Amino acid sequence: MKLAQRMLRVKGSEIRSVGKKIASRSNPDLIKFSAGMPDAALFPAKALLEATVPLFSDPERASLQYGLTKGDTDLIGLIAGRMKAVEHMDIDPGNILITTGCQQGISLSAVALLDKGDAVLVESPSYMDGLNACIPYECDFVGIETDDDGMVAEALDRELDANPRAKLIYVIPNFQNPTGKAWPFKRRQDFMAVVKKHPDIMVVEDNPYGELRFRGKFVPSLKSMDTNGQVIYLGSFSKVLSPGLRVAWVIANDELVEKLEILKEGFDLQSNQFAQVQVVNYLRNNDLTAHVELLRAIYKRKCDLMLGAIKEQFPEQAKVIEPDGGMFIWVSLPERINTSEMLDDALEAGVSYIPGVSFYADGKGTDGMRLNFTSTPDERILVGVRRLADVIRTRLH
Ligand SMILES: Cc1ncc(COP(=O)(O)O)c(C=O)c1O
CATH class of the missing domain: 3.90.1150.10 (Aspartate Aminotransferase, domain 1)
Structure with a gap:
């Protein structure tokens, strides 16, 4: 072979x-x-069971049927509502794509954006399965200096000025895996100011842990400061509901979200329909917050x-x-x-x-x-x- x-x-x-x-x-x-x-x-096993039983008596058996590559329309609407309530972001449902875990959001972003020899700029240390999702596309990784507040914006700026191959920045600004660090507001502003200076660069903001804040005040996402469509935001139900469901979402600009959907169709047609409808029923009948x-x-x-x-x-x-x-x-x-x-x-x-x-x-x-x-x-x-x-x-x- x-x-x-x-x-x-x-x-x-x-x-x-x-x-x-x-x-x-x-x-x-x-x-x-x-x-x-x-x-x-x-x-929440009991609530999930209650969300599941009615799926079998649905005359259309919709949860057992194929669904849309983009994801269940009701689920997308509910996620747009949660993004407003939790992240204070107004997101058009058209910019949301349901994925199989936010891990798939990283993979899809990598396939869509990376050419051989491109550089992916990362925090050091970082979530290695995030980097692994990029490796098949023959990119190189550049660790950018990080301090207690996250990625150092000046160091990022220097690298972006010096490295014409820089294509994608992969960051986890909330309770990072592995360090647990969360970037303060000022650092996020400085980071986004640098990103805006480089309009061709894209950012993956991987945010599976954001809702698990148990100290301190809410800090707005990078996506909420993104005026040019440069940030791809990844959210997930894995850490707040159950990772076994594998239900997550990507938020991306109009052009990219369409490409990601086409790529996803080639990968797996759609994320698990049953699990998506389970989440819809759970969200309608329970208070996730x-x-x-x-x-x-x-x-x-x-x-x-x-x-x-x-x-x-x-x-x-x-x-x-x-x-x-x-x-x-x-x-x-x-x-x-x-x-x-x-x-x-x-x-x-x-x-x-x-x-x-x-x-x-x-x-x-x-x-x-x-x-x-x-x-x-x-x-x-x-x-x-x-x-x-x-x-x-x-x-x-
Ligand atoms: C930073 C980070 N991104 C993504 C994932 C994968 O999450 P999901 O279950 O939504 O695919 C994890 C899982 O541990 C993670 O730590």
């Missing part, structure tokens, strides 16, 4: 191999801070519990980014600790995490680790942090 040239750089992500390593441990006592998942106990309030309260409690335990038990030199929302805490350990090498010890001690290097395209981040706080019960969070602190202390001595 001879694979296409463009497939030569396609490899499984570090996270996948770490995931396999962790899964190969058949330790039922393992505490998985490595997870990237919401708390399954909080999925109230459900999100519950998620926020519980995730805040879990996050604070983990932060408190880390402060108490990790060595003083550990630097912790305290998130205002989302699902992750990022910890940098003293440089001489290599978190990839330490993972075996941690697994032996009954706790897992994702080593920092998994989120860098250039091998950096060897002293970092991503810890998930949403999917572990409270008392196990405390046990897990204690186990991890012991492993770190042993390494330091």
